[in-house]
Amino acid sequence: MIDLSMIEWGDIAFATWETLVMTGVSLLFTILLGLPLGILLFVTASGQLLEQRGLYRVLSFIVNVLRSVPFLILLIVMIPVTVLLIGTSLGVEGAIPPLVVGTSPLFARLVENVLREVDRGVIEACQAMGIPTHRIIFGALLPEAMPGLIAATTVTAITLMSYAAMSGVIGGGGLGDLAIRFGYQRFQTEVMVITVALLVLLVQFIQLAGDRLVLRFSRK
Amino acid sequence: MIRIEQLNKTYRVDGREVSALTDVNLEIGKGEVFGIIGRSGAGKSTLLRSLNLLERPTSGRVLIDGEDITRFDSRRLHALRQRIGMIFQHFNLLNAKTVAGNIDWPLKCTGSLDAAQRAERVAELLALVGLTEHANKYPTQLSGGQKQRVGIARALANRPQLLLCDEATSALDPETTQSILRLLLDINRQFGLTIVLITHEMQVIRTLCDRVAVIDGGRIVESGKVVDVFLHPRHAVTRGMVAQSDPLTAAMLDPGHAFAKDKLRGTLVRLTYLGDVTYQPILSHLAAATPARFTILQGEVSSIKDLPFGQLLLEFEGSEDDISKVFAELDRFEIHHEVLQ
Ligand SMILES: Nc1ncnc2c1ncn2[C@@H]1O[C@H](COP(=O)(O)OP(=O)(O)OP(=O)(O)O)[C@@H](O)[C@H]1O
Ligand SMILES: [Mg+2]
DSSP states (O other): OOOOTTOOHHHHHHHHHHHHHHHHHHHHHHHHHHHHHHHHHHHHSTTSTTOOHHHHHHHHHHHHHHHHSOHHHHHHHTHHHHHHHHSOSSHHHHHHHHHHHHHHHHHHHHHHHHHHTSOHHHHHHHHHTTOOHHHIIIIIIHHHHHHHHHHHHHHHHHHHHHHHHHGGGGTOOHHHHHIIIIIITSOOHHHHHHHHHHHHHHHHHHHHHHHHHHHHHOOO | OEEEEEEEEEEEETTEEEEEEEEEEEEEOTTOEEEEEEOTTSSHHHHHHTTTTSSOOSEEEEEETTEEGGGOOHHHHHHHHHTEEEEETTOOOOTTSOHHHHHHHHHHHHOOSOHHHHHHHHHHHHHHHTOGGGTTSOGGGSOHHHHHHHHHHHHHTTOOSEEEEESTTTTSOHHHHHHHHHHHHHHHHHHOOEEEEEESOHHHHHHHOSEEEEEETTEEEEEEEHHHHHHSOOSHHHHHHHHHHOHHHHHHHOTTTTSOGGGOOSEEEEEEEEGGGGGSOHHHHHHHHOSOEEEEEEEEEEEETTEEEEEEEEEEESOHHHHHHHHHHHHHTTOEEEEOO
């Protein structure tokens, strides 16, 4: 029924590579943007280390707005911005800015929640020792939250991978693009099946690797 | 060393003011082990946490070595806190760091020692609390008592002059509690460290403290030397606490419940005494010196910290004259006596 003879395996390998690059690079920028944002959300919240209610409300509002825009809409809305930033809105590079903007707020929220789970007593013990706030954050809070942060990163990486596939709709590269051009527009069901199977495999792999890391960093 | 003057703390809960501390005045001397006891919600934690400003008082002063710490800026407050150790009911160790890492952490943040000196200090502290062979374990691999020992070592890392203990043994079994209390007592004696502890257990106060304050509803209702408060509790809360830890004392304070009234013929007297007199043959002396006859109804001879004490419930029979002779003899030995009925 499924005829594998007409499949261009080279194309598929290249598309897989592109998907991995899009996910990897976007993940890096998402962490660079979302981690500080998440920490800021946590420490400025009411009753926390550097309580700043006004700032918290503003950040929280921005995060909520970005998170309420459906990703497909964000992809389209971002096109002029992306062109301005890197000169094109197409291909692998073109997909990265909307991916980062789409997932950073999610990651920031996840980070905030993970940090809230850290035992207050531990932070308090550090304060009682006279340790300055920035050292508490980087020397105690983040290491204590490490398993949770890795789990949040795993969730974000998987979200990024599915968003990256979605960016194929507006001409981003990778497996999503392949699935749309061959599987959907040229009715090559085989290509569709294989890209989906590959995505499933990649997601499984990321989750597995993430779980392994979480286990390694858990001291429970 | 510590002076608390007119301390008040109110919390705002749903727009209403809730008073946690009211007009608290206390003085704690250098090298002293001072206990604060009270029921749940009495304000113990709030009071203790005012001593390093984890909780900021609403009004009043907290003087440490003559300086009002409520006026310190954040830099001075950090410096002060580095000289005050604190241990907690739930230990509050960093799970991501090893035992040695936990003890090293405050040293590292102070930055006054280099890596080699820090390693030496950590080894010293591990030996002090008896955890040398557990240096590379993580807190989750330790028992409660071991975790509290790490907490103590960490609190002592920067050689504080003051140690605050927030229910440090409440999460431990009785045997482990005793070993932790012994360790604290050793530290107090070895380094002359001032210890302020809060607890709801009279037993902890008896084992460790020199003086005690009883707190109820945010007010200090009674305070003094542990033996005095223990043998002569005045406030209902104190009596309740004593009764819970020591039913015998409770029965002697209120013998009406313990004995059948119709069987008692004479005068019921409770004797209490401290120190050397505990080793004197008082009863045989009384028997020889006065014609009054007596029956021992109840009694306890024990010690609080290192101070021996005794309390006896006696029933005296004899003429009024005989009884007053008994009292005169007791006064001569400096034995406290109170007629109960
Ligand atoms: N952050 C807070 N906000 C509002 N009320 C508080 C707060 N912390 C304490 N209280 C109130 O202050 C009072 C004293 O609390 P505190 O924690 O000092 O009691 P405690 O004697 O330590 O009790 P426990 O033995 O249960 O620990 C309580 O009535 C408590 O409800
Ligand atoms: Mg408490």
